[in-house]
Amino acid sequence: MSFVAFSVLCVVAGVFATPGGVNEIDPSDSNVQAAADFAVGEISAQSKTVNPYVRTSISGTQQVVAGLKYELTIKVAESSTCSKTDELSLDLCTVDMTTIHYFRAVVLWQSWMSPDYTLLEFNEVPPSDEEAKFQSFLASYARTYTNDVKQYEMKLMTFQDNLKTIQQLQANEQGTAQYGINEFSDISAQEFLSTHAMANGFPESDVELPMAPKLSTDIPTSVDWREKNVVTPVKNQGSCGSCWAFSVTGNIEGQWAIHKGKLISLSEQELVDCDKVDHGCEGGLPWNAFKQIMALGGLETESDYPYKAADGMCHFEKSKVVVNINGSLNISSDEDQMAAWLASNGPITIGINAAAMQHYHGGIADPWTIFCRPSQIDHGVLIVGYGQDGSKPFWIIKNSWGASWGEKGYYRIIRGKGKCGLNRMPTSATVA
Incomplete structure (x- = not known):
């Protein structure tokens, strides 16, 4: 082949490189895609699978030799809508991305030959560790x-x-918490906070509550209200920023059980729909909710007004009210006082920065402040107890992301450090 012909070959192929040089491919280049699709067709024809392979992505290099040599890593998936004799492309074939395979293929393109592509070699290679985990x-x-x-x-x-x-x-954890893959691992942090907490944080409010009286801190070394039949099973708010409502109902469920001797699961959806001061799935404040519950006349049961994980029209029926409150209190941000109040009076509704919670599996969390700044509270939860493990005092927090998250739906976090802002807005309803 003459030098002129060779130069034309390089230009036609979109390659401007010294003969023999190796260059990264451009996956969008039509010549690269043609080489990859030829390889996939050949590999698919030789495979023992019933369904053909369809290319989903390519990476690799190209080299100017006597033609163009492509060394490609090709990701493919199987298609049940095309046969091995069809044209195999994503435009024409539906693929199942749970059937991923990776192949390393060497393809030679020589425009003067017929056919102009030759599959020199191929072999299946394992996926990356991250894709295997995915x-x-x-x-x-x-x-x-x-x-x-x-x-x-x-x-x-x-x-x-x-x-x-x-x-x-995990590398920076100061406690005993373990983090890992869970049902939220394919959701970005921003999307997660917008659907499972409140991405914009708690809205401002000018409501002022009376302060709870100061209590003696001569209290038990551990308290767990779950053991005293005043905490309902863990609930799931779904993709709705209604955490504030779950925090509020959890608190009132506990107060009613302690003062009236009956544990009743209460309706969060009533608050999402009928509390017109707060913002339903877009967020709310516990003390606003307490005031709205009093204005409405009480709360219905979960079964009478079931949760929908979406904003809806209010269909509150006063005749179905089973629980009412007569007020609410601010509780001291001093964590010793918080523990004293909880020991004497029951679970506390709080706000917390949830940024470090998405991937929590278990243990006592003590993340660096950079991972959950105390000033950026964006999630409403319920403290139901406290304890100590060795030298680490902790809070027991009931969350509203379902029982498959964390420690069967619960979160333990270090006590006494104001961690993640958990002591900034402790409140409780009061029941006469």
Whole structure:
């Protein structure tokens, strides 16, 4: 082949490089895609799978030789809508992203030959460790986006980012907490806080509550109101920023059980729909909710006004009210006083910065302040007890992300450090 012909070859192929030089491919280059699709067709034809392979992504290098040599890593998925004799492309074939395979393929392109592509070699290679974990995650949590390549790749990137966050949290954890993959691992931190907490934080309010009286701190070394039948099972707020409502109902459930001797699961949806001062799935404040409950005339049961995880029209029926309150209190931000109040009076509604909670598995959390700044409170939860493990005093917090999260739905966090702002807004309803 003449030098002129060779130069034309390089230009046609979109390669401007010294003969023999190795360059990273451009995955969007039509010539690269053609080489990869040829390889996939050949590999698919030789595979023992019933369903053909369809390319979903490519990486690798190209080298100017007597033609162009591509050394590619090709990610493919199986398609049940195309046959091995069809044109195999994402435009024509639906793929199942739970059937990922990786192949290393060497393809030679020579324009003067017929056919102009030759598959020199190929072999299947394992996926990256992160993608293997993602595939395991998909199987564990039955995600529904596995037929959407674009969404799959976006979720994979989010998952990879979350793995880095998990590593950072674990490496810098000062307590005994363990962090890892859970049902929220394919959700970005921003999206998670907007749907499972309150991305914009607690709204401002000018409501002032009376202060709880100061109490003696000569109290038991541990208290757990779950053992005294005043705490309902863990609930799940879903993708709705109604954490404030769950914190409030949990507190009132406890107060009613302690003062009236009957534990009743109360309706969060009533607050989401009928509390017109707060903002439903967009957030709210416990003390606003206490005032609104008094104005409404009380709370219905969970079964009479079931939770929908969405804003709705108010259909409150006063005749179905089972619980009412007569006021509410601010509790001291001093954590010794918080413990004394909890020991004497029951669970406390609080706000907390939830940024370090998304990937929590268990143990006593004591994250660095940079991971959950106390001034940025964005999640309402319920303290139901306290205790000490060795040298680490802790709070027991009931969350509203379901019983599969954390310690069967609960969070233990270091006590006495004002960690993540947990002592900034402790309050409680009062029951006559």
